[in-house]
Amino acid sequence: MxxxxxxxxxxxxxxxxxxxxxxxxxxxxxxxxxxxxxxxxxxxxxxxxxxxxxxxxxxxxxxxxxxxxxxxxxxxxxxxxxxxxxxxxxxxxxxxxxxxxxxxxxxxxxxxxxxxxxxxxxxxxxxxxxxxxxxxxxxxxxxxxxxxxxxxxxxxxxxxxxxxxxxxxxxxxxxxxxxxxxxxxxxxxxxxxxxxxxxxxxxxxxxxxxxxxxAPTDDQERGFFDLLPRGWSWAVAQLAVAALLAALWRARRLGPLVTEHLPVAVPAAEATEGRSRLYRKANDRGHAADALRAASRSQLAPLVGVPRTQAHVPEALLPALTDRATSQPPPGPDGPSLDETTLRRLLFGPPPPNDTALLHLADRLDRLEQHYISPGSLPHH
CATH class of the missing domain: 3.40.50 (Rossmann fold)
Incomplete structure (x- = not known):
């Protein structure tokens, strides 16, 4: 109107x-x-x-x-x-x-x-x-x-x-x-x-x-901006200022993090399964392998006397695993070799190229953890 x-x-x-x-x-x-x-x-x-x-x-x-x-x-x-x-x-x-x-x-x-x-x-x-x-x-x-x-x-x-x-x-x-x-x-x-x-x-x-x-013919044509009515530039400027003010009004306030209680408790198994489904939907085998390797490093570090803060440092974890492996019996014909090169590739290697390789990596990591855990400390399955 x-x-x-x-x-x-x-x-x-x-x-x-x-x-x-x-x-x-x-x-x-x-x-x-x-x-x-x-x-x-x-x-x-x-x-x-x-x-x-x-x-x-x-x-x-x-x-x-x-x-x-x-x-x-x-x-x-x-x-x-x-x-x-x-x-x-x-x-x-x-x-x-x-x-x-x-x-x-x-x-x-x-x-x-x-x-x-x-x-x-x-x-x-x-x-x-x-x-x-x-x-x-x-x-x-x-x-x-x-x-x-x-x-x-x-x-x-x-x-x-x-x-x-x-x-x-x-x-x-x-x-x-x-x-x-x-x-x-x-x-x-x-x-x-x-x-x-x-x-x-x-x-x-x-x-x-x-x-x-x-009216002007084709040989007297003007550009697009010449055909716009007067005041359009002021209108655009006013809209830009209004958008900026709205953004400042609705923007997040910067400040310290505030903790809050979750409305529901999510079991760890469900959270893990949901995260794995997201990885699978995105076809992101790299992040899935990183999560498996990080969990294995965190599990193995205390067993060989390495602080958890150093669990993800190859120079601290790999020598300790190699030294401990020399005093352990071999992991069996299907277990991984325990030399430093193999351990580095297993715990810090590149992402697997396909799903089969990802499953094989998970199996090898599981066998590696079992090798360093004493039979008396193994959980009941």
Missing amino acids: AGVALAALRSDEHTGSLDPRSTTPYGSKALSRLLADRGVHTKVLTRSTALPRQVAPDSTLLVPFPNSLTEQERKGLREATRHSGRTVLLAPNPEATAALLPGIRALARTPVQPTPPDCDFPAARRAGDADLGGYGYTTDTDRNESCYLRNGHATLLRVDPSNSDENTSGGDTVLLGAPDPLHNRNLDKNGNASLTLQLLGSHSQLLWYLPADA
């Missing part, structure tokens, strides 16, 4: 690209404000049928998305340019250029970057370097002015009205290879503001032709 209410309250906001009413980074409200301060009235036109009635010799016509226009809209635009004081086309592609200005060719795009004017066009010379690139344009006549050259092609081309029989009563036409100088985020960089103010502020009225369904 809160989202619906906010959407309703903000439904009249304009956030489109190159919209003179938009304050987003890709909008053009900053440019519209600067033009208004200089006495230029900006009027947004959304229908092609309104062009013939609004266009006049004292007006400038700006077309932000010429590539998105239909054939009918392009026909109306060609008719309107005959009576306009100046027409500015932003980044027309080869198809749109051929349809609107037959004598001009659009070439491959180049990256947008600060570019010197390299021409005698007064607006370009006064502006200096500007962020231009995008499409390059070529012309067969020297009367057209080619500025901001990239790879030898103009990214700003001023078409003289005398070069076209159709535009003898109209003003000039300016093609910009990229719309970047008009964006809010770029207006204060290099000579972008000076260039755009001179191109669009030469007449008292600016007609901003922005059809309702106009």
